[in-house]
Amino acid sequence: MTSYVRAMYDFSGEPGSSELSIVTGEVLSVTRSDVGEGWWEGKNARGQIGLFPAAYVEVLSAAEAQKLNSSGAAAVPQVPDPFATSPPPRYDQTAEDWDDDDDWSDDNDTYSEIGQGAQKAPAAAGATSARIGDYDHKSLPGPPNDDTQSLASAAGTGAGGSGTVKKGMFAKSSDSYILGLSNTTEKIPESELAYITQVEDTIYQWTKNQSPYSVVVASPKKESKFKGMKTFIAYQLTPSFNNISVSRRYKHFDWLHERLVDKFALIPVPPLPDKQISGRYEEQFVEHRRVQLQEFVDWVCRHPVMSKCEVWHHFLTCRDEKIWKSGKRKAERDPYMGVNYCLAIFPPDRHILPSVIETPLETGIQFIHSMDAAVRNLNNISNDMAKRSLAQSKKEFQRIGDGLSDMAKALAIDERRAPTRNGIPLSESVGRIGGIFIGIGQTFGDQAKHDWIPLSDRLHIYRGVLNCFPDIFSTHKGAIQKRKDCQRSHDEGKMSNPQLQDVNRRTDVVTYTVMAELTHFKSERDTHLKQTLKTFINEQIKFYQGVVARLQEAARQIE
C-alpha cells in the first residue's frame, strides 16, 4: 500500500534543486523514504516528484491511506512502516549516494560507519506524528490492541538484546520496564547514574552535575579527501574539561542526536539545526550552522543527565578511529535505552500518591501546550520580521534614499542654471541625505542576523524540546495505565504483593523523571530564555541607536 504524508509546515524547495516545495495541509505520496538524512522523496497532486524534509510532514493513518489508495492514486514504492514487525535493514547496507557532493551521504568517510541512519526517517516520522495535544496513549508506538502478555514477550525478546530494531519498536513504551522485564546483566556505567531529589512539595530536580563544563564549537573548515574529490565541512569541538579539540561533521552530530533520542525517552533532546541540501558550503550558511550547533551543544552540556552520558563523552573526546568504531557499536547496542534508562535513575525512596501529583502534572501538560503555541507563534514572528528587515524595510529606506537622490539630481539641473553662491548647494545636501537613507536601508538588511535570526535559532531549540514533551507525557500515561492493570492482576490474585510493590516503585521512577524534567525546563527558561530575550532587546537597542546616529548625520548635512 502506498504511504501518504500530510505537510505540517510550508517548505520552499531550492529552485533548480531536487527539492520539492510543499504547502501545509498538502497530501503527498511517499516515493522514497531511504533518501537519508531526514529527507524523503514524494509526489504531489500535480505529479511533481522531489525531496522534502521528513520532519515537515506527518504520516497519514492506515485508514486515511487506505482511502487514498482505493481512490485510485498511482502506485508508488512503499514507505516502510516504522512500527512494522519485520525490521528494516539497518547495518551493513549501502546508503544510496543520491548527491555525491552531499556532506553526509559520503560513504567512504573515515567514520563511514557512523549513522547512515536507514532508520532515521521512520524515527523522525514517529517523533513528528506525536503532536501537542495528542497525549493519548494510542499515539504510543506499538500495536494499538496490545495486551500485557504480548508486550511482555516482545519485551523479553528486546531485553535479550537481539536487535536494536526491535528495541526501537518498544523503546518508548514503558510496559516492559514497569513489568520488570528489562533487567540486563550489563553494569550501568557510574557516569550514567542519575539522582533525583525533592526541592519542595511536588518539585523534584536532577542532582546537578558536579563537574560542569562547556564545549566550544568553532572554526568550521572545509576539508577534503581523495585529492579534493570529496569536500565537507568539519567543526572543531573543544570541551573545557580537557581542552582537546575533535573534528566533527554534521553527520556525526546527526548520528549522536539519534543515539540521544533513542536513549532518553523521558528527556527532551534539543533538535539539531534543520537539514539543508543546497548552499551548504556558503560561508554565511556554515557560520550560521556553527552557531546553531553551539546552541545544541550548550543545551546538552547544561543538562545534568545528558551531559554525563557515555555516548556524548565519546562524541566529545574520541580521536581514534578504532576506538570510535567500538564506541559507536557499544552505543548502538546500549541495553539502557528508552524507558529502560529508568534503571539508572534513583529518585527519592518514597511512593508518590497519584492524587498528589495529578494537579501539578496536569498544569505541566497545559503549560507545555500553551508554551508550544507561544513559541511557535513567536518563531513565526521572528521569521517574518527577519524576512521583513532583510527585504521590505531595507527596500523602503532604499526607496526613500533613491527618492531623495532623484530630487538631488533634479535640483542639480537648476543649480547649473543658477549656482548657489553661499553655502553648500541644496542638491549636494539632499544627495548626501539620500545616501544616508540608503545606508540605513543597508543596516535594516543586516539587522536580522543580530536580533531576529539568533532569537529564531533559540526558539528552534525550544520548539524541538517542547515537541518532545507530549511523547514523554504519553509514556508516563502508559506507565500509570500499566500500573493500574497490574493492580487489577494483583486484585485477581495473578500478581504477588512484592511484585506489585516493584511495579509501583518503577512507575514512580517514571513520574519522578517527568517531574524532574519539568523542573529542569523551568530553570532553563529562568536563565537561558531570559538571557535570550535580554540579548535580543539589547541588539534592538543597538540597532535603533545606530539608526538615530545615521539620522543625526543626515541632519548635519542640512545645518
Added chain:
Amino acid sequence: MTSYVRAMYDFSGEPGSSELSIVTGEVLSVTRSDVGEGWWEGKNARGQIGLFPAAYVEVLSAAEAQKLNSSGAAAVPQVPDPFATSPPPRYDQTAEDWDDDDDWSDDNDTYSEIGQGAQKAPAAAGATSARIGDYDHKSLPGPPNDDTQSLASAAGTGAGGSGTVKKGMFAKSSDSYILGLSNTTEKIPESELAYITQVEDTIYQWTKNQSPYSVVVASPKKESKFKGMKTFIAYQLTPSFNNISVSRRYKHFDWLHERLVDKFALIPVPPLPDKQISGRYEEQFVEHRRVQLQEFVDWVCRHPVMSKCEVWHHFLTCRDEKIWKSGKRKAERDPYMGVNYCLAIFPPDRHILPSVIETPLETGIQFIHSMDAAVRNLNNISNDMAKRSLAQSKKEFQRIGDGLSDMAKALAIDERRAPTRNGIPLSESVGRIGGIFIGIGQTFGDQAKHDWIPLSDRLHIYRGVLNCFPDIFSTHKGAIQKRKDCQRSHDEGKMSNPQLQDVNRRTDVVTYTVMAELTHFKSERDTHLKQTLKTFINEQIKFYQGVVARLQEAARQIE
C-alpha cells in the same frame, strides 16, 4: 457629444458617500460638471455614478471622445467645454445644493455671493490637462488654428471687460498683450506694481517686498447660523501687519485661490488642500486642514508679488460685508488679469537676446520636469510610509507584543505549578516587555503625523507649484512665437518699426517674469524645502530615540 475624462490618479471614494472610486487610466463619461468645488459627477464602465475630484482626471480630446461616442456609449449630460465660444452662465445662477450640509454649497451664507464658481470645474480641467512634459503651444486655451487677426478682435472684446468668461478664454494666451491690445485706462494700484532686477548674468529676481509680514491661520471653529441649522468651520487669520483677525471659511480660500490663478498667469499659485466631502467636521481633519491652509498662506506671504496684491489684502483684512462685496466685484473684473498683469511689471530696460536666454530657460524646463517627477515620487513614498507606519509597523510591533504576552501567559501556568522563589517571575518580565512592544507599536501608529504627513503636506504645495510651470513655459513659448510672427509682418512691411520694438519689449517682460519666477522658486527651495527636510529628519530622530528609550525600559524588566 458626451464628454469623457481619463483618471490620472487613483481616488478612493468614501464608502457610503456619493463619492466614486476611480483608478488611474480608467475612462469615465461626465454626467455633471456643475457639482462645484472641484467635484465632477461621472459614470464608469460598470455604470456606477458618483463624484470624483476634477483635478484627478484629464479631459479626453475631441477625437478620442468622438470615438467613444460613436462606439455607442450611453448618452449622458454634456460637460461644458471650458473653451467653448458661448459662455456658460456665471453670475446670478443658483448653485445646486447637492449636499445641504456642505460647508461650501451654502448659498445663504453672509458671503453668499463669493465664488460659487460654476466656472471652477472647467478651470480645473484646464489646469489638469496641461501636464508636465506637454509644453507644446497647442495645449494653450484657445482655438488651435487661431491667427493674429481673430485673437486681436477677441482681445478687444476682453479688454473691454464685457465678461470674465471671455477673459478666461484667453487669459493665459499672451497674444493680445504682446500685440499691445490689452491697454486699459484703469490705473494699476501702486501695491501691485512689480519690479525685476538683474542679479547676475542670466539671473533675474523680483524686488523683495519691503514690508514682509506673516499671517497666522488659527483656531478653526465650528460656527453655525440659522439657529444651528447650518454649521461650518471658520479659520481665524491674523496678519502680523495689523494684528486684526478675520474669519474665513474654506470656500473663501477657494474663491481667493481662483482669483490668484486668474490674475497671475506667469506666477505659480500654491494649491489649496485637497477637497474632501466626508469627515469635514472631525477634529483631526479640521486641524490638518488648518496646517495645510497655513502652508498655503505662508507661501503666498513669501512671494514678493502675490503678497502685495489687492485681492489678497482684501482677503486678509476685510471685515465689513459691504466692502467685501465691492472688493469681490472689483477683483472679479480686474483688467490686469492673466498675461495682462505684465503691464504692471517693470523689468530691467534692456532687450534680452533669445540666444542668451535659451539655454538657461531650457535648463529650467528640464529641471521642472525632473523635479516634478522627483516630488511626485517622494510624495508617493511619504504617503506609503505614512500608511505603513499607521498600519503595518504598528501591527507588527503589536504582534510582537502580543506574542510575548501569550508567552508570558504560558509561563504563568507553569509558575503556578512551580513558583519562582528568587526575583521577579519570568512570566511577569516577559509580560511587561510584551506591553512595551505594544506601546512601541502605538508610537509607530502616531509617528506619521509628525514626520511623513507634514512632509507630504509640503510636497503637496511643491506639486501644485510645479504643475503651474508647464503652462507658464507654454505661455512664454506662445509670446516668443507671436514675436516671430510680428517680425515677419514687419519684414513684409505690415508692421512699423516702433510697433515691433514695443512687441519686443513686451515679449521681454514675459521672459523676465519667467526667469524671476525660476529664481524665486530656487530661493524657496534653498530655505523652505531645506527647512522641510530638516524638520522631517529631526522628527525621525526624535521618533527613533523614543523607540530606543522604550526598548531600554524593556531591557530593565529583565535585569
